[in-house]
Each structure stands twice: as structure tokens, then as C-alpha cells.
Amino acid sequence: xxxxxxxxxxxxxxxxxxxxxxxxxxxxxxxxxxxxxxxxxxxxxxxxxxxxxxxxxxxxxxxxxxxxxxxxxxxxxxxxxxxxxxxxxxxxxxxxxxxxxxxxxxxxxxxxxxxxxxxxxxxxxxxxxxxxxxxxxxxxxxxxxxxxxxxxxxxxxxxxxxxxxxxxxxxxxxxxxxxxxxxxxxxxxxxxxxxxxxxxxxxxxxxxxxxxxxxxxxxxxxxxxxxxxxxxxxxxxxxxxxxxxxxxxxxxxxxxxxxxxxxxxxxxxxxxxxxxxxxxxxxxxxxxxxxxxxxxxxxxxxxxxxxxxxxxxxxxxxxxxxxxxxxxxxxxxxxxxxxxxxxxxxxxxxxxxxxxxxxxxxxxxxxxxxxxxxxxxxxxxxxxxxxxxxxxxxxxxxxxxxxxxxxxxxxxxxxxxxxxxxxxxxxxxxxxxxxxxxxxxxxxxxxxxxxxxxxxxxxxxxxxxxxxxxxxxxxxxxxxxxxxxxxxxxxxxxxxxxxxxxxxxxxxxxxxxxxxxxxxxxxxxxxxxxxxxxxxxxxxxxxxxxxxxxxxxxxxxxxxxxxxxxxxxxxxxxxxxxx
Amino acid sequence: xxxxxxxxxxxxxxxxxxxxxxxxxxxxxxxxxxxxxxxxxxxxxxxxxxxxxxxxxxxxxxxxxxxxxxxxxxxxxxxxxxxxxxxxxxxxxxxxxxxxxxxxxxxxxxxxxxxxxxxxxxxxxxxxxxxxxxxxxxxxxxxxxxxxxxxxxxxxxxxxxxxxxxxxxxxxxxxxxxxxxxxxxxxxxxxxxxxxxxxxxxxxxxxxxxxxxxxxxxxxxxxxxxxxxxxxxxxxxxxxxxxxxxxxxxxxxxxxxxxxxxxxxxxxxxxxxxxxxxxxxxxxxxxx
Ligand code: HEM
Ligand code: FES
Numbered sequence: 001x002x003x004x005x006x007x008x009x010x011x012x013x014x015x016x017x018x019x020x021x022x023x024x025x026x027x028x029x030x031x032x033x034x035x036x037x038x039x040x041x042x043x044x045x046x047x048x049x050x051x052x053x054x055x056x057x058x059x060x061x062x063x064x065x066x067x068x069x070x071x072x073x074x075x076x077x078x079x080x081x082x083x084x085x086x087x088x089x090x091x092x093x094x095x096x097x098x099x100x101x102x103x104x105x106x107x108x109x110x111x112x113x114x115x116x117x118x119x120x121x122x123x124x125x126x127x128x129x130x131x132x133x134x135x136x137x138x139x140x141x142x143x144x145x146x147x148x149x150x151x152x153x154x155x156x157x158x159x160x161x162x163x164x165x166x167x168x169x170x171x172x173x174x175x176x177x178x179x180x181x182x183x184x185x186x187x188x189x190x191x192x193x194x195x196x197x198x199x200x201x202x203x204x205x206x207x208x209x210x211x212x213x214x215x216x217x218x219x220x221x222x223x224x225x226x227x228x229x230x231x232x233x234x235x236x237x238x239x240x241x242x243x244x245x246x247x248x249x250x251x252x253x254x255x256x257x258x259x260x261x262x263x264x265x266x267x268x269x270x271x272x273x274x275x276x277x278x279x280x281x282x283x284x285x286x287x288x289x290x291x292x293x294x295x296x297x298x299x300x301x302x303x304x305x306x307x308x309x310x311x312x313x314x315x316x317x318x319x320x321x322x323x324x325x326x327x328x329x330x331x332x333x334x335x336x337x338x339x340x341x342x343x344x345x346x347x348x349x350x351x352x353x354x355x356x357x358x359x360x361x362x363x364x365x366x367x368x369x370x371x372x373x374x375x376x377x378x379x380x381x382x383x384x385x386x387x388x389x390x391x392x393x394x395x396x397x398x399x400x401x402x403x404x405x406x407x408x409x410x411x412x413x414x415x416x417x418x419x420x421x422x423x424x425x426x427x428x429x430x431x432x433x434x435x436x437x438x439x440x441x442x443x444x445x446x447x448x449x450x451x452x453x454x455x456x457x458x459x460x461x462x463x464x465x466x467x468x469x470x471x472x473x474x475x476x477x478x479x480x481x482x483x484x485x486x487x488x489x490x491x492x493x494x495x496x497x498x499x500x501x502x503x504x505x506x507x508x509x510x511x512x513x514x515x516x517x518x519x520x521x522x523x524x525x526x527x528x529x530x531x532x533x534x535x536x537x538x539x540x541x542x543x544x545x546x547x548x549x550x551x552x553x554x555x556x557x558x559x560x561x562x563x564x565x566x567x568x569x570x571x572x573x574x575x576x577x578x579x
Numbered sequence: 580x581x582x583x584x585x586x587x588x589x590x591x592x593x594x595x596x597x598x599x600x601x602x603x604x605x606x607x608x609x610x611x612x613x614x615x616x617x618x619x620x621x622x623x624x625x626x627x628x629x630x631x632x633x634x635x636x637x638x639x640x641x642x643x644x645x646x647x648x649x650x651x652x653x654x655x656x657x658x659x660x661x662x663x664x665x666x667x668x669x670x671x672x673x674x675x676x677x678x679x680x681x682x683x684x685x686x687x688x689x690x691x692x693x694x695x696x697x698x699x700x701x702x703x704x705x706x707x708x709x710x711x712x713x714x715x716x717x718x719x720x721x722x723x724x725x726x727x728x729x730x731x732x733x734x735x736x737x738x739x740x741x742x743x744x745x746x747x748x749x750x751x752x753x754x755x756x757x758x759x760x761x762x763x764x765x766x767x768x769x770x771x772x773x774x775x776x777x778x779x780x781x782x783x784x785x786x787x788x789x790x791x792x793x794x795x796x797x798x799x800x801x802x803x804x805x806x807x808x809x810x811x812x813x814x815x816x817x818x819x820x821x822x823x824x825x826x827x828x829x830x831x832x833x834x835x836x837x838x839x840x841x842x843x844x845x846x847x848x849x850x851x852x853x854x855x856x857x858x859x860x861x862x863x864x865x866x867x
Contacts, residue, residue, distance in 0.1 A: 027654040094619035098628075101621075163798055163814060166760075170796035170861030173719070180863045184715040185707050191760045191797075193709075227656060235653065242653045252643025259636035263629045270625010286733070286750050286763035286791055288801040288813045305796065306815040310833035312862065321862025322833050323796050356656060388816055398816050399829045491653060503654040519655035 024247035025504035029230040033124070035257060036117035041216065042261040043110035050103040051205060057093055059085035060155065060201035062194040071278055079157075079282040082197050086156040087278050102269025107149050109265065111297040114142050122341070122371055125359035126229050129352065132342040134222045139338045141215050144208050146297055151204040153275070153295055155197060162283030164294050166191060167305070171327030176320055192285060231358050235491050235500045238356050240519035245503055291388050303384030304330050307406050365424035373417030380409045478516040478525045480509060487512040491520055589646040597638045597646075604634030716865045720858045723756025724839060730766065730788070730849045731757060737848040743768045743786045748803045748810070751788060753851070761859050763791040763799060764839050766849070769808060769821060776824040779856040780838025783849075788839040789825050790859035793817055795832035797860040810836075834862065 011017050028034065059065070061081040067074050069092040079087075089096040118138060121127055127135035150168070154161045169191045173179045188195030227241050236242045244250050268274075280289055294302050304326035313320040345367065346352060361368050383390070384405045391398035423435065475495040481488060486505035489512045492498070506512050513525055607630030614623045643649075674681060708715075730738045730751040743749055748765040756762050766788045778787045791799045798814035808821045809828065817830030825836035837855035844850040858866050 025652075025654065027652055030650045094615055095621075095624055097621045098624045102625075166798060167796040167814060173861055173863040176864050178864075180715040180719055180865065181708075184709065184718070185704070188707055189709045190715075190718050227654065239656050239658070240653050241656070242650075244649050245652050248647040249643055249649055252639050252647065256636045256639035256643055259632045259639060263632035263636055266625050266632060267629035268625075270622050270629065285758075285760045286752070286799050288799045292798075292813050302815075306831060308831055310795075310817075310827060310831050312833045317867065318864050319862050319866045320864070321866075322831055323861065388813075402816070402830070500651055500653045503652040515655045518657060519653055 021504060023224075024245070026224065026246040027228070027241040027243045027503050028246065028250045029228050029241060029243040031231060033120045034228065036113055036120055038254060038257055039261055040110055040113035040117055041220075042258045043106045043113055043265070044212065044216065045258070046106040046262060046265050047103060047110060048209065050099045050106060051209075053099045054089065054103060055205055057085060057089045057096060058082070058155070058201075060198050062157070062192075062197050074278065080197070082155060082157040083277070083282045086158070090276075090278060098266070098269050100269075101272075101274050102265050103152075104274045105268040105272070106265050107152060108274075108295065108297075109261075111142075111145050111149055114138075114145055115297075118142060118338075119371070119375070123359075123361040123368065124229075124231075125355065125364060125367070127342045128355045129346070130226055130354050131222075131229070134219055134226075135342050136339060137215050137219050137222070139335065141212060141219070142338075143335060144212050144215070148204055148208040148212070149295060149297060151200040151208075155200050155204060156275075156277045157197060157283050158277035159280045159283050159287055159289050160277075160292060162192070163288060163292050164298070165196075167302075167323075171301075171305075171323045174321045174324035175328055176315075176318070176324070192283065227356070229356050229358050232360070234496060234498050235493065236357065237520065238354075239521060241356070242500055291386075293385060293389070296382065299385035300378045300381040301327060301331065303381035303387075306387055306402065307381070307384050307409055309406070362424040362427040365421045365428065368424040369417040369421030372420035373413040376416040377409065377413040380405065380412055384409065476523055478513075478520060478523050479528045480512045480516065480525060481528045482509070489513070489516045491516070491523070587646075593641060593645045597642050600634045600638030600641065602634075604631045604638065607631030607634055716863075719761070719863060720866070722762045722854055722859060723753040723759050724762060724764075724851045724854045726852055727844070728756075728851045729754040729844065730764075730841070730851070737846075738766065739847055740783050740786050740843060740849060746805050750791065751849075761792065764788050764855075765791050765800075765810075767803065767821060773808065773822050775820075775822050776826065778824050778838050779835070780840040783841060783843065786841070786849075787821065788841050788849075788851075789819075789821070789836040790839065790855050792836075792860035793832055794827070794834040794836060794859075795830070795861065800836070 059081040063081050064078050065081040065084040066076060066078050067084040067087055069075065069088050071087055071091040074087060086100075089100055091097070121135065121138070150164075154165045169183050169187065172183045172186070175182060184190070186196075186199070187193040188199065228243070230236055230241055230243065233242065244253075281287070293299065305323060308322055308326035310322055311325070312322050348366075359367075384402075387401045387405060388398050391401045394401070427435070476491075476493050479490050479492050483505065486507060487509050488505050489502045491500045502512070502515060506515065509527065516523075516525060607627045610627035611624055611631060614620055614627055680686065731754050732738055732742075733750050733752070735757070737754070738749065738751060743766045745768045748767040751764050751766050753759070753762050766786060769782075769785045769787060771782060771785045774782075778789075780788055793800050793812040793814065795812065795815060795817050798812050800810045800812045800817075800819065802811040802813060803809075804811060804818075809818045810821060810825070811818045812830065812832065815831050817832030818828050819825040819832070819836050820828045825838070827833060827835065834857070837857040837859050839855055840852040841849050842852050
């Protein structure tokens with residue numbers, strides 16, 4: 001076959017096959033929450049693809065241009081080239097509106113996916129050693145994603161985004177000492193300057209995406225190097241990763257996810273209107289739209305601007321205007337806290353160990369409380385960005401809503417945080433596996449007990465949950481066997497009916513034994529001659545129950561496999577059962 | 580390995596489902612091309628592409644879950660605490676006698692050169708600032724308004740006092756500077772006897788002129804509530820009482836709208852007698 005010959009030819013020159021074999025066998029944990037980062041990644045790819053298309057038609061210039069085209073209300077009108085080209089892109093260029101809207105939706109999904117990804121990393125403690133660096137990279141990407149969303153949103157030079165831009169410029173100007181210099185450095189003059197649109201354009205399409213590409217590469221490289229973390233489970237230790245291999249299973253599933261992201265984004269882009277700039281009209285310094293709400297991911301800043309009282313500070317003839325606090329201080333504190341969290345937590349708990357097993361959110365009640373408090377706080381701010389809409393819907397004065405929100409923004413997060421803390425503590429201490437099973441006794445125990453210890457944590461583990469493999473546990477062993485010219489091994493827990501296969505074959509028995517010793521320190525090894533073991537049952541029990549036969553694919557062992565299967569069929573079961 | 584095992588047979592029906600999904604995907608792609616070719620229609624284009632990618636997604640997902648093994652594999656961690664002798668070996672290479680990082684004196688001058696270069700490289704950033712009116716603070720404080728500048732309406736017409744109606748606000752712009760971002764103002768006619776505080780820019784028979792830009796973050800205060808004499812900012816709902824020199828009465832704004840001092844010129848049209856009584860729009864450090 002041609003491919004075969006090509007592969008051999010490349011390998012003869014670069015000797016890639018050992019690397020490739022190892023890379024293809026990389027293990028991905030089978031848990032949905034590990035897909036969140038991938039959704040972000042694929043939205044970013046969509047952003048690049050659609051964005052490049054848009055650059056062919058968008059004219060990043062503030063110069064006057066007369067619009068001629070099929071949007072009748074504007075035909076013959078003179079606006080900025082940026083605005084006119086956006087309207088042209090939406091009305092007169094085939095597939096232009098589809099791509100424009102898909103680009104905007106992809107941005108919305110991108111930021112949302114990063115945020116949910118961050119929340120999952122936070123609550124499961126995936127940022128702990130050795131992954132702190134990747135957390136820092138991640139927070140930086142979040143900031144860049146927000147920044148790029150904002151510049152993209154502002155470039156079409158429409159009335160709505162012009163207002164947002166003016167507000168941001170005002171927030172920058174509010175910075176003591178250097179504010180107005182910074183604003184002028186960005187704008188090249190006073191707002192609204194002619195330089196602004198081209199500058200935002202080059203930032204949006206080149207600078208920030210280039211940095212994002214570099215950071216995403218670093219992010220993924222670190223994940224490959226450090227391997228994935230994983231949740232607790234049978235046969236999972238701090239020294240291994242259990243799941244599916246990159247090839248074939250994860251390649252197919254990840255491509256499927258990519259296709260899903262594309263499908264959803266194009267469906268949204270085609271069917272759900274977003275940012276119809278032709279309805280807002282071009283930017284004019286003396287005009288405003290109402291109501292004026294920004295994209296959701298900057299809404300928390302807008303909400304904070306609304307809620308913060310009219311307090312200004314005068315220092316020796318100088319002014320610190322009100323927007324400084326909700327704009328600059330809140331944003332700065334938020335991202336500093338995000339950057340600092342892994343180190344703060346390590347400092348508070350004194351936990352300097354590396355962790356590859358993830359926490360369940362309940363395992364760390366303080367983190368749970370702080371996280372829920374922060375999420376509630378930002379949730380209230382986002383709601384506050386719609387105070388005028390709420391007031392109109394409820395038919396109450398907007399200042400009533402404002403005053404209620406000014407109280408809620410402190411009360412709700414505190415309540416939610418304390419509640420989350422108490423529930424997590426009770427769950428951790430008691431026997432309940434889920435919220436519904438909590439008893440009053442659990443809550444009371446939670447209140448009385450002091451300090452956390454690992455002993456209690458072990459006790460809190462649900463009975464069916466595994467423990468760390470230990471040398472004194474009978475029934476647990478590593479089995480090694482020759483398979484043709486190569487060696488394989490597996491972890492076998494006879495009483496639990498659990499067998500986990502090594503992710504790749506190796507050349508010698510010694511290599512196999514070494515790998516097994518790293519993955520399951522302290523577990524006894526035996527060499528078995530064959531017949532080779534049954535197909536791996538895996539974590540996805542239900543999948544296997546439904547599709548027990550799929551295990552056939554393991555199948556360099558096809559013949560023997562068939563034999564075992566006959567036997568199991570005879571037993572009436574349709575798949576290996578763990579319990 | 581030269582010996583190739585036969586392709587594993589999957590559960591019955593699975594391959595057929597995958598094939599159908601891929602065919603649906605191809606149909607979606609063709610549908611998109613046809614829609615485009617026929618002149619394009621955003622909704623159809625979106626639906627066709629969505630079908631194309633969803634077909635791909637379903638086919639790949641079924642393939643990845645049912646024809647290949649899922650789960651049940653383990654990979655070992657090598658551990659991240661490097662053995663001490665390994666670290667020592669690396670350190671030895673880096674700190675060998677001829678190692679550049681041990682030449683402190685040379686390194687110091689190299690550092691100096693690089694620092695100088697780095698600082699010099701910052702200078703061209705100055706070009707991002709405008710060259711003409713160097714000091715941003717002056718630019719922020721000053722507007723095109725000044726003595727004798729006539730008030731124009733949005734259609735470019737000069738304005739007589741009697742053109743200002745009772746009950747609506749009229750946007751006004753400085754003659755010769757209508758495009759400026761900090762200049763927009765509005766004129767409105769009020770009953771002078773209802774003033775609780777004198778307007779900072781004075782008034783002509785109840786006609787007052789204020790900056791249109793909210794003192795919170797600079798949005799135009801577009802909504803005039805005639806009965807109460809209040810203007811409202813649509814961005815964060817600050818409101819200003821025009822009877823009390825446009826002082827903020829609610830919302831996040833902290834300073835009154837600056838007034839524009841006006842008079843009637845010899846031609847009978849309204850004109851400014853100076854700039855705003857304070858810098859318009861959002862506050863900044865050097866604002867008096
Ligand atoms: C541009 C946006 C981002 C992309 C494309 C991205 C992509 C990914 C992917 C594909 C993974 C592996 C799957 C997973 O564990 O979920 C991952 C893991 C990780 N991400 Fe992100 N991510 C982004 C943003 C972030 C942010 C905002 C944070 C945190 C503040 C973050 C922190 C991490 C960490 C610590 C891991 C390792 C977690 C583990 O192994 O369990 N990432 N990222
Ligand atoms: S800009 Fe007017 S209230 Fe914020």
C-alpha cells in the first residue's frame with residue numbers, strides 16, 4: 001500500500017515510530033468533564049477559520065464610505081468604512097452573514113467553555129502540583145479571550161459597541177496618574193479617534209490570536225508531558241492514568257466532538273441572529289441606544305459599574321472617579337486572585353505533594369465555599385447588568401431594583417458560600433453519597449468535628465469506592481505475558497472482577513515489569529503464559545453492558561478472545577461485571 | 580510486525596449506522612453548495628452545514644464508541660521528582676568551568692547591553708501617542724467650545740433661543756467641531772422659577788445648555804423626563820436633575836453635568852461665551 005510505503009520511508013529518515021507508538025497510546029480519562037477544554041479548543045479553531053474569511057471583506061477603517069447594497073434603509077448613506085463593510089458583509093456577500101454570526105457565536109461559546117473548564121479545574125483541584133503552571137497559562141488565556149472578544153465586538157463601529165468602547169475608555173482614564181496617558185496611547189488621540197479601528201483590528205486578528213496559539217500549544221504540551229489527572233476509581237492511583245487510548249478510540253471521539261462543535265456553531269450562526277449591527281446604526285458620539293447590554297462575558301463589569309455607588313475620592317486636587325473601583329480594581333483583584341489561588345491554597349493547607357487524583361468538590365469544603373461564593377457574586381453582577389430590563393419586566397422603578405441588588409451582591413454570595421461549605425463538609429464527613437441522602441445528623445457532625453484528616457476522608461468514601469492498591473490486599477496482582485514478539489501486562493483485581501490492560505506493548509518482560517511497577521507500586525507481579533486475558537471491562541460499565549462485544553476490537557488477541565467469549569455466552573452474561 | 584490480523588467484525592448494524600451518518604453528512608455538504616450556488620440563504624446554509632457536521636459527528640462518535648475498545652487501559656506516570664543524581668548531572672553540565680553562566684563580569688555587561696536595548700525599544704511606542712496635542716490632559720479638558728462658537732443643531736443649522744422648544748431637548752454641536760467626541764451638548768427650555776440651584780452656565784429665559792456626556796462613563800444622557808426635569812443615562816441609569824444644575828440624583832454618576840455658558844450673538848443666534856464649566860464626560864486623575 002502506498003501509505004504503508006510512505007510511512008516506512010519517513011520512518012527510515014526520522015525514526016518516528018517509537019515516539020508515535022507512545023503518543024498513540026496516550027491515555028485519556030473517560031469523563032465528560034475532560035471534554036470542556038476540548039470544546040474551548042475547537043471553538044478557537046472555528047474562530048480562526050471563520051475569522052480569516054471575515055478579514056477578506058471587513059475594512060478596518062474609520063474613513064467615510066458610501067454604502068450601496070441591498071440593505072435598503074442604508075443605501076446611499078455615508079458611514080465609516082468599518083460599519084459599511086460590516087453591513088455589506090451581512091447583506092450583500094453570499095454566506096457572509098452565516099460566517100459572521102458563526103464567528104460571533106463561536107466567541108460566545110469559546111469564552112463559556114473556558115469558564116466552565118476553569119470551574120471544573122478549580123473544584124476538582126486539578127490546579128494542584130504539578131499543574132500550577134498550566135493554571136497560570138489558562139487564566140492568561142481567559143484574559144486574552146475576553147480581550148479579543150471585546151475588540152472584535154467593537155470593530156464594526158456600530159452604535160451599541162461604540163457605547164461599550166466609550167465606557168471602557170472611561171474606565172481606563174479613571175486610573176490614577178497614568179489613566180489618560182494610557183487611554184491616549186491606545187487610541188492615538190481623544191475618543192473617538194481614527195486610529196482606534198485599525199489598531200483594534202491588528203490586535204484582534206494578529207497579536208492576541210498569535211499569543212493564544214502559543215499559549216494553547218504550551219497548555220497542551222504540558223498536558224502531554226504531565227499526563228491527565230483522573231478521578232478516583234478502581235485501579236486508579238496517583239501513579240497512573242486509566243481510560244481510553246488516544247488511538248483509536250479517542251481520535252475518533254475527539255474528532256466527533258470537533259464536528260459537534262462545528263455543527264452546533266453553524267446551526268446557531270445560521271438560525272439565531274446575533275449582533276444585527278444594521279439595526280443599531282453607525283456610531284455617533286451624541287447618540288445612544290436603550291437598553292444597552294454588552295455580550296455576556298463582559299456583563300459582570302457592566303453590572304459592577306451599575307451597582308457601585310457614586311463615590312469618588314479627591315486627593316490633593318486630583319480625582320479618583322467612581323468607575324475606577326468597579327472597573328479597574330474589581331477586574332484586577334479578580335484576575336490576581338485567579339492567578340494566586342493555587343499558591344494561596346498550598347500556603348493555607350501546607351499540601352506540597354503532587355496530585356494526579358482529582359478531588360471530589362466536597363473533599364475541600366473551604367475551596368467549595370469560596371468557589372460558590374465567587375460564582376454567586378459574579379452571577380449577581382451579570383444580573384445587575386440587566387437592571388433596567390428587570391425593572392421594566394417587573395414594572396418597578398429601576399432604582400428599587402438597583403438598591404435591592406446592591407444588598408444582594410453581598411448577601412447572596414455569603415449565604416451561598418456558607419451553605420456550600422456546610423454541605424460539602426457534611427457530605428465529606430457523613431456516609432451520604434449524594435445531597436439527597438444527607439441527614440440532619442450529618443450536618444450536626446459536620447458542625448462539631450474539627451479539622452480535616454485523611455482518616456476521616458477515607459471513612460467518608462462510599463463503600464463501593466476503591467482504595468489505593470496495597471501490597472497486603474489479596475486478589476490484586478499484575479500479570480505479564482508474552483504476546484508474539486512483544487510483552488503486555490495488566491492489572492487484575494480478581495475479587496472486584498476488574499482487569500485493566502497496559503496501554504501499549506513493549507519489547508521485553510523487564511520493560512513491562514518496570515511500567516507496571518510505576519503504575520501500581522507494591523503490587524505483586526506474576527508472569528502468565530497465556531492464554532491472554534479477557535477484554536478490559538473499563539470504567540464505562542453501561543457501555544460495556546450494552547455493547548459487550550465491542551471489546552473484540554482489542555484484538556491482536558482475536559483467536560483466544562473468541563474462545564473466552566464462547567464461555568461467557570454460556571454463562572448467560574453479556575459482559576464482564578464489576579460488582 | 581508483518582502479520583496483519585483480520586479486521587474485527589463489529590456488532591451487527593453498527594457499520595451501517597456509521598455509513599448512513601456519513602452519507603447524511605455528504606448530503607448536507609452538497610445541500611450547502613447548492614444553496615450557495617442558488618444565491619445563498621443564511622438559514623439554509625447554516626442548517627446544511629449543521630447537518631453535514633452533525634452527520635460526521637454521529638458517525639465518528641459511534642465508530643469511536645462501538646467499533647474500538649473504550650476504557651480499561653492504564654498508562655504509568657514516570658513521576659515528576661527527578662532522581663537527585665540526574666539533577667546533579669544537569670547542574671554539572673551547566674556549571675562546568677568553561678560555562679558562560681559562570682563569567683559574572685561578562686554576564687553583567689551583557690545584561691546591561693540587553694537592558695539598554697530593551698529600554699530603547701520602548702521609545703518607538705511613544706509614536707502611538709498623537710504628536711500634535713501632546714498632553715492628553717489638556718485634550719481631555721478642552722473642547723471645541725469657546726467664546727463666540729455658535730450652537731448648531733444635528734442638521735447643522737444655527738439655533739435661536741426661541742427655537743428651543745419647551746418639553747424636548749435639542750442636541751447641539753459647536754460650529755467647526757461637530758464631529759468631536761467630547762463636544763456634544765443639549766439645550767432645553769425650563770421654567771426659571773423652578774430652579775433650585777442656578778445653572779452653572781447661566782440661562783437665557785430658562786434656556787440652559789449642558790454637556791450631553793454622562794459624568795459616570797461618558798455615554799450620552801439621551802432620555803429627558805420632562806415632568807421631573809431629569810435626564811437619564813441609558814448606560815447605567817444615572818439621572819441628573821436639570822432644575823438643580825444637573826446634579827446627579829440617582830445611579831452611579833457622582834458629578835453634575837458641566838454647563839455651557841451661552842449668549843445671543845449679534846446675528847440673533849445662540850453662541851457660547853466659553854468652554855464647558857468643567858471637563859465633560861467621565862472623570863480622570865487631573866480633573867480639577
Ligand atoms: C483557550 C482556552 C483553553 C483551551 C483551548 C484549553 C484546552 C484544554 C484541554 C483540551 C485540556 C485537556 C482536557 C481537560 O482536562 O479538560 C486542558 C486541561 C487543562 N486546562 Fe485548559 N484550556 C483553556 C483554558 C484554560 C483555563 C482558562 C484554565 C484555568 C484557569 C485552564 C487550565 C487547565 C488545566 C490546569 C488543565 C489540566 C487539567 C487536567 O489534566 O485535568 N485551561 N485545557
Ligand atoms: S455612563 Fe451614564 S451612567 Fe454610566
